[in-house]
Amino acid sequence: MIRAALLLLFLLLPLRGVSAETEQVVLGLSHSRVAITARFDGSDILVFGAVKRETPIPDDRLDVIIAIVGPSHPTTVRRKSRLFGIWINTAAVEVDSAPAFYAVATSGPLGTVLSDTEDLRHRISIRRAIRSVGAPSELGDAQDFTRALIRIKQNDGSYQLLEGAVEVDQQTLFRTSIALPSNLTEGNYATRIFLTRNGAVVSHFETVIDVRKVGLERFLFNLAREQALAYGLLSLAIAIAAGWLASTAFRLLRNS
Helix, strand or coil, rough: CCCHHHHHHHHHHHCCCCCCEEEEEEEEEEEEEEEEECCCCCEEEEEEEEEEEECCCCCCCCCCCCCCCEEEEEEEEEEEEEEEEEEEEEEEEEEEEEECEEEEEEEECCCHHHHHHHHHHHHCHHHHHCEEEEECCCCCCHHHHHHHHHHHHHHCCEEEECCCCEEEECCCCCEEEEEEECCCCCCCEEEEEEEECCEEEEEEEEEEEEEEHHHHHHHHHHHHHCCCCHHHHHHHHHHHCCCCCHHHHHHHHHHH
16 A cells, blocks of 8 residues: 555656756655644654656665754753762753754665765764754863763654664665654754765755644643733633632532
8 A cells, every 4th residue: 555655656746856866756744744732642754755767777776864853952961960969060061053853764774875974964863963062161071962962862752763764665665654752842844855875865855844732732832932921820820720629629528
């Protein structure tokens, strides 16, 4: 069924981003919009597509890299040290720009399908996606903070390296599934597809997955950001009402 859908996509979808490249990506997504609600516990995105070409298939192996990149923002990484029997923050480094979510799926080991030069050029690997680190001059191990950030994000599922997760069929059809965690940040998630041969990028394509809060969550989010006073008063009213209801229920139970 999936193979039939891929073949139909290959034959019928219009070509996007035409250029002088001899191989072009024709892409499909299981859904291009993710709605965050109170019951949202993550989502799986099926990315599938085909390679459109006007020339015979080259003899070199075709590899595919798919990256989904969330919104980037500055992030402060702090180091804790034990002093006088307690743990306290003793050093901090601000990462200039780090994506809230980053997943890279490949058709083989990343170091094999992508050269370091191409990685530097396109910023595909997780470590390249983190732009730079501004560290105090007296701090000589700033890169340790970057590695710590990557490790923390990998542990909670926000950063994923999925080597060998992309299936490539006859150097023409490809597909993979990427899990989005429940702690998604709202925004546009760039989906980037790279075709490589011998570690060199021969073609690339980009589209966007829209991640937004909906319903009550959207209302409260906008209220908190755009009308802070009203949001504060509403929160106070809810807290007072909850306290009054709890007190009334306790009094009725005690008198019964």
